[in-house]
Amino acid sequence: MAFEAVIGLEVHAQLSTRSKIFCACSAAFGASPNENTCPVCTGMPGVLPVLNRRAVEYTIRTAIATSSTVQRRSVFARKNYFYPDLPKAYQISQYELPIALGGHIDIETGNGPKRIGITRIHMEEDAGKLVHEGEFAGAQASLADLNRCSVPLMEIVSEPDMRTPEEGGAYLRRLHDILVYLGVCDGNMEEGSFRCDANVSVRPAGQESFGTKAELKNMNSFRNVEKALEYEIRRQIERIEDGGKVVQETRLWDANAGVTVAMRRKEEAHDYRYFPDPDLLPLIVDESWVEELRKTIPELPAEKIARLERQYGIPRYDAGILAADRALADFFEASAAIYGGNPKTTANECVHWKDAVFSGALSPETIAHAVEDRERGTISATASKKLVELVLSTGKPFRTLRDEQGLTQVSDASALDVIVEKILAASPKEVESYRGGKVGLLSFFVGQVMRESRGKANPKVVQEVLKRKLG
């Protein structure tokens, strides 16, 4: 029997606001334990949450960018459970009435473009973290670090619209790129700024109703999400084929072992006793606020890919690589504006040097000059690469280095005439053989000329001159 997988993804993205969602503490990563805390985020008696306006704006901008409908009225609820990393013993999270509903994003698949629905987007606060005995020197007991408490999160829940791990990966990458483009999330998966849980089930191909789903957690890279989905789909299919049943449960991805492991059954699920948080008023977002924020939405990855392809005539694949990072695409466009002679080469160079682009060590001018000089035959590809490396190590301008290093190549045919004449005169036997039909000897002549010119001759021009002289 053929099976089909059904995948829905829940993404938790940390909003890159300066302060936390309900207090003024810094939301920055990497402070020493409990440095970024105050009576509010540590749940002292009598303190109250106050909603961070910037966090709301970031979420609204995400809603706009994913074609979701911003709700005029949304409500924060309390999700109640006891755990030492949760100081109030409840997490404030939107529940029944989230801030946005019903959006979508478009992804590229092997079978062309596909639209993935977004069910809802809601806001919530993060919990702290526990450090257990033995995890660091001198730890006598479990300790709580509450720096992350009340860091703003946005949860984006997709429709169960994906059918393969690749589609899941494509959705996640596209969503990730959108959030980073918007500047609402730094996208760092290692530090947990962009986390994903997956709901996955399988069903016989053609069946309408869904199979029993498992929820996968603990996947901290795009690749791990894809691998976990592959494993889980295979596990569920094998289970059914063996005559068993899939049970509804939460499973953890073990990246080292490459397997998912059962964590808790549905029956063991908590009763979170959600109810509207009486300390916060319903969040009212009027249309004019949404329209104001709509104006701040930049060109998003899908639009950018289409425009780069159209405007510069570069392949869609290249446009996709450039557009995966807004800074890289901007760099490409800046280079192409200085020298627009060969955008494809400019794109290749940008991708080749992208680490230097991201670190800010490279200017668009350097790439533009490198591409232009090669196009004009002033330098060779090898010299170009060497010069860019020198720019990076010395900080001097590309063309200054080119002239200092004497890496300009001779592309003037009349200047090369003399050398070519000299070589041909010195090799009468080879000239005869070539004219007798051994055209493969051309490279021999090119090599001789290059050596005579100490590498400065432009091989392309040398070939042309040789062909003319020998022809």
Added chain:
Amino acid sequence: MANVPVHEWTLLEAARKVREKEISSRELTGALLSRIESLDPKVHAYITVLPEAAMAQAAACDGEQAKGTVRGPLHGVPVGLKDIFCTRGVRTTCGSGILGNFEPPYDACVTGKVLAAGAVLLGKHNMDEFAMGSSTETSRFGPTRNPWDLSRIPGGSSGGTAAAVAAAMCFAGVGTDTGGSIRQPASLCGVVGVKPTYGRVSRYGMIAFASSLDQAGPIARTVADAAALLGWIAGYDRRDSTCVDTPVPDYLAAVQRPVKGLRVGLPKEYYEGDGLSREVRAAVEKALKALTDQGAAVVEVSLPHTSFALSTYYLIAPAEASSNLARYDGVRYGYRAGGATGLIEMMSRTRAEGFGEEVKRRIMIGTYALSAGYYDAFYGKAQKVRTLIRADFARAFEAADVLLTPTAPTPAFRLGEKTGDPLTMYLSDIYTIPCNLAGIPGISVPCGLSGSGLPIGAQLLSNHFREETLFTAAGAIERVLPWPRVAPLEG
């Protein structure tokens, strides 16, 4: 008047006399501290008394005044706070064992405002544990006694504050009211207590019982004192999202206004039950006569959903409390049970040992009301009824400017009389609870004594943010009904 003892002065008199240098803050504070020293062993209105800190504050006030500066309108005047308001560096217990050793690193908004007004803090008043109770008997620190009759309860949960004010162990205090916790003890102790409109006073730093109902308010011996004190603690605070940004009127000016033409509504449902004692009914009728004698008009109004208020309250308040009190787990501050071997055991034992019986009862009721499968039938339904109760009041306030009712069905009962029967205890708040559910303001003003010499209070209710109307009507009652302001209790 010259022979009135210092401690019997009103808050406003004391403030004026310090300002006019008739008395120093040190003399005033010292007088009240010695009154506390002699009387509080009997009354037990205070959980914490701060003799050294109060005298130091008083000395600082005197020093500043000598240099020509005053902190504010309460410069150098000693007051007390219910032990529910966080006070920086001063133990704040909320009447509970679980916070028995808790010293907040911050002041509540109310604490900050009272101190900014220049007041000297004498100490923290006893209360029912986490404000859950109507008699101050659920306090982990032992009950407070009614200064009018030490065998009786002072009411609750702000019983310590009401008793301290009635016994002249402070000039005024600030309490909190979730279902009657200011008005009912004020009534039983013969003082004035105000529950302001929800959102009038910031809840920041006030330990939460039921967040959608809790509100801080003044307890004082005169309507004018209460009006002035409310003016100093009310106002917008951005740290409380439910606090309303609307100007604070001159409440004191409202006290003297005439009541001629004021429409006084009598909600018939409040006078129908057989729980209302004959003596209380008679006293409230005297209050009504005081108003009509001064030209107020009487209208009968109906609040048809009144009979559902108590059960609605006992779903909403415990539900919110079950969540609000979940943070007391022994992990970060407060009491932690010793000897536990694991996390769950530590948390369970901390809560089992740290909380008292009434608190645990309400946590369980609230947890149940919010459970999956029960939410709609209990909490959800209660919220709908709450909307109906609010609509009842909105309709009543089309016909009336102020409603007059009893504050409590009976005068103060005896210690231990109702502790064995929670439901009977809950009934003592039957007239005060609907006001909290509707979010409207209410006041209790003394209107007579029972045959056995126990105080009786009348409750006035007005529309949202119409506290001025309450002060006008209460002021009119106070002017006509002569009142021994201080309980007849000698040290």
